[in-house]
Amino acid sequence: MKIVFNLRELRRERSALSGTLGLVPTMGCLHIGHLSLVQAAREQNDYVAVSVYVNPLQFGMGEDLDDYPRDPDGDLEKLESEGVDLVWMPEKTEIYPDGYQTYVTVEQLSSRLEGERRPGHMRGVTTVVTKLLIAFTPDRVYLGEKDAQQIHVIQRLVADLQFAVEVVVCPTVRDLDGLALSSRNAKLNPDQRNAATVLYRALTAARSAFMDGERSGSRLRAVMTEIVAAEPLAEPLYVSVADIETLQELKRLPEKSLCSLAVRIGKVALIDNVVLEIT
Secondary structure, three states: OEEEOOHHHHHHHHHOOOOOEEEEEEOOOOOHHHHHHHHHHHHHOOEEEEEEOOOHHHOOOOOOOOOOOOOHHHHHHHHHHOOOOEEEOOOHHHHOOOOOOOOOOOHHHHOOOHHHHOOOHHHHHHHHHHHHHHHHOOOEEEEEOOOHHHHHHHHHHHHHHOOOOEEEEEOOOEOOOOOEOOHHHHHOOHHHHHHOOHHHHHHHHHHHHHHOOOOEHHHHHHHHHHHHHOOOOEEEEEEEEEEOOOOOEOOEOOOEEEEEEEEEEOOEEEEEEEEEEOO
8 A cells, every 4th residue: 555645646656557546535534434435446446545634624713623533543554454555645735835725616506504504614625626636536536425515516516627537426334323424423422422313313204204295395304403402412503405406495395305414412513414215
């Protein structure tokens, strides 16, 4: 496994890979969910590359950039055990040199959900992903379903800027109690960890109501809101039942839509989603 720290090294190592390349972009503190993306990339490509970079542009004022979980040694051990070929662990100045002032924005999709709650967050995502796609020139990039809005935004980015890359979406990996795996879960104490199951419980209740015939967006949002409100350690940040393509809130549900929410447990903000679909 080649580990590189600057862009010049990355480009040299990338040029030596003659087959297809799958890229898994991460912010580190890797868990089974990340490794499932690596495994999918391994199955579908000749080579697998991973970026490990806590992107400061994704964090706003008062957010947890300084406290974001980091485990570089553990990350490298996990990646080596998965047979990863190339890892880039850049310093900030390798991504954003002094005087940096160029950003990439997907306008409409970035303004909703996490974009509305965290101004500038999605611009940070799309800017760093653009730079990663240029640096690695992968054939495929692997993303997890848990970050549903990011997936839609990156798919739009790739289409609009005509990147020659396939966006591969992989299923959310969950603990046995339904909690979606996230690096931020490590910041929860035992009581908070138990309370965090409220996200999946709320989503499951909305899905059950949908399967029972409920098609009112406001009623499904109320179902989720009621369940979150009943958890003393949970602070709802938003609940959403939105169009699967535009992410606009729905009054009446079509055959397929996105049900998502963000909840703060202690100082940790968690997100999750399920797709509501008539099968």
